[in-house]
Amino acid sequence: GENVEQHPSTLSVQEGDSAVIKCTYSDSASNYFPWYKQELGKGPQLIIDIRSNVGEKKDQRIAVTLNKTAKHFSLHITETQPEDSAVYFCAATYTGANSKLTFGKGITLSVRP
Amino acid sequence: DTGVSQDPRHKITKRGQNVTFRCDPISEHNRLYWYRQTLGQGPEFLTYFQNEAQLEKSRLLSDRFSAERPKGSFSTLEIQRTEQGDSAMYLCASSLPLRGSRPYEQYFGPGTRLTVT
Numbered sequence: 495g496e497n498v499e500q501h502p503s504t505l506s507v508q509e510g511d512s513a514v515i516k517c518t519y520s521d522s523a524s525n526y527f528p529w530y531k532q533e534l535g536k537g538p539q540l541i542i543d544i545r546s547n548v549g550e551k552k553d554q555r556i557a558v559t560l561n562k563t564a565k566h567f568s569l570h571i572t573e574t575q576p577e578d579s580a581v582y583f584c585a586a587t588y589t590g591a592n593s594k595l596t597f598g599k600g601i602t603l604s605v606r607p
Numbered sequence: 608d609t610g611v612s613q614d615p616r617h618k619i620t621k622r623g624q625n626v627t628f629r630c631d632p633i634s635e636h637n638r639l640y641w642y643r644q645t646l647g648q649g650p651e652f653l654t655y656f657q658n659e660a661q662l663e664k665s666r667l668l669s670d671r672f673s674a675e676r677p678k679g680s681f682s683t684l685e686i687q688r689t690e691q692g693d694s695a696m697y698l699c700a701s702s703l704p705l706r707g708s709r710p711y712e713q714y715f716g717p718g719t720r721l722t723v724t
Contacts, residue, residue, distance in 0.1 A: 498649075526711050537611075537698055537715035538650065545711075583649050589711050592663050593702065594640065597649025 496521040498586050500598025507574050509607050515569045517584035517598050524586040527567050528595070529558060532581045542569070574605045611716035613699050619722045620689055627685045628719045632701030639682050640713060641674060643667065644696040650715075656682060657703075689723045696720050 497520040507513045519527075525546035530538035544551045544558045544567065551558050560567040571578055581602050585595040612631045620626050632639050637658050642650035653672070654664045658679035668674075671689075676682040686693055697720075700713040 500649075528712065530715075535717075537613075537717045540712055540714060543712065585649070587711075592655055593638070593711060593713070594652040594655060594663065595642075595650070595713060596652070599647070600649050 496524055496586055496588075496596040498584060498596050498598040500584050500601055502601060503599065504602045504604070506604040506606060509574060509576060509605050511574055513571045513574055513578070513603055513605075515582055515584070515601050515603070516566060517568070517586075518564075518566045519586040519596075520565065521586070521588065522562075522565065523588045523590075526587050526589045526593070527558070527560060528585050529556075529569050530583045530585065530597075532583065532600070538583060571603075574603075576605050576607050579603055579605045611699055611701055611714055613697075613716040613719050615719055616717060617720045617722075619724065622689060622691060622723055624689055625685065625687045626689060626721065627683055628697055628721075630682045630684070630699030630716060632681070632699070633714055636701035636703060636714075637679065638701060638703040639676055640700040640702070641682070641684055642698040642700065642715075644698055644718070645694075650698050653684075653697075686721075689721075691723045694721055694723045 500517045528543035532538045557570045581600045583600045585597045614629045640655040641653040644650040656676040671687045674684045696718040698718045700715045702713040
């Protein structure tokens with residue numbers, strides 16, 4: 495089955511700086527890669543996703559890049575703000591079957607004001 | 608539409624008791640997923656429904672767990688004879704709207720936090 499690894503496990507940045515979170519996946523059949531933000535006591539919130547036929551996708555301050563050859567994808571957050579502080583999860587799935595998501599262990603992002 | 612809802616938000620039970628959780632998906636989403644999340648980990652897949660049919664169950668779902676989705680709307684997850692190892696956040700997600708351009712996005716509810724004492 496799919497295995498998703500996420501690193502680093504914690505990241506601290508100064509407000510206004512950029513943050514980059516990287517993930518790797520193992521199953522070359524995976525073709526959909528969402529990113530979720532989870533705040534304390536809440537469920538994961540979908541913030542951006544990318545499909546395997548696209549190399550990069552951007553939505554305001556966040557962007558995701560995908561390298562299918564290397565089987566890794568990254569989340570980029572620019573101009574970080576204190577409200578970006580949360581746990582971020584990457585996930586992967588193959589949408590041709592049940593689309594069950596396999597998640598990484600998450601990274602805790604702290605934005606220092 | 609207010610998104611995926613789950614009830615209760617918190618449940619404390621004694622070991623050996625049965626518990627049942629409810630999930631109401633986004634209306635017209637015909638896929639419904641259950642995940643379990645333990646502290647410091649990402650969610651792990653438990654089971655999923657397409658309409659009322661339960662199409663896959665994870666190895667994590669022991670015989671003490673049962674899930675239903677009558678009429679393809681809300682779903683329930685029951686845990687019988689709870690054990691301390693069942694303590695976790697149980698998350699529900701829905702996806703695949705009947706109409707729309709984003710069929711793969713899974714939207715999660717707030718979760719039910721279960722504590723078994």
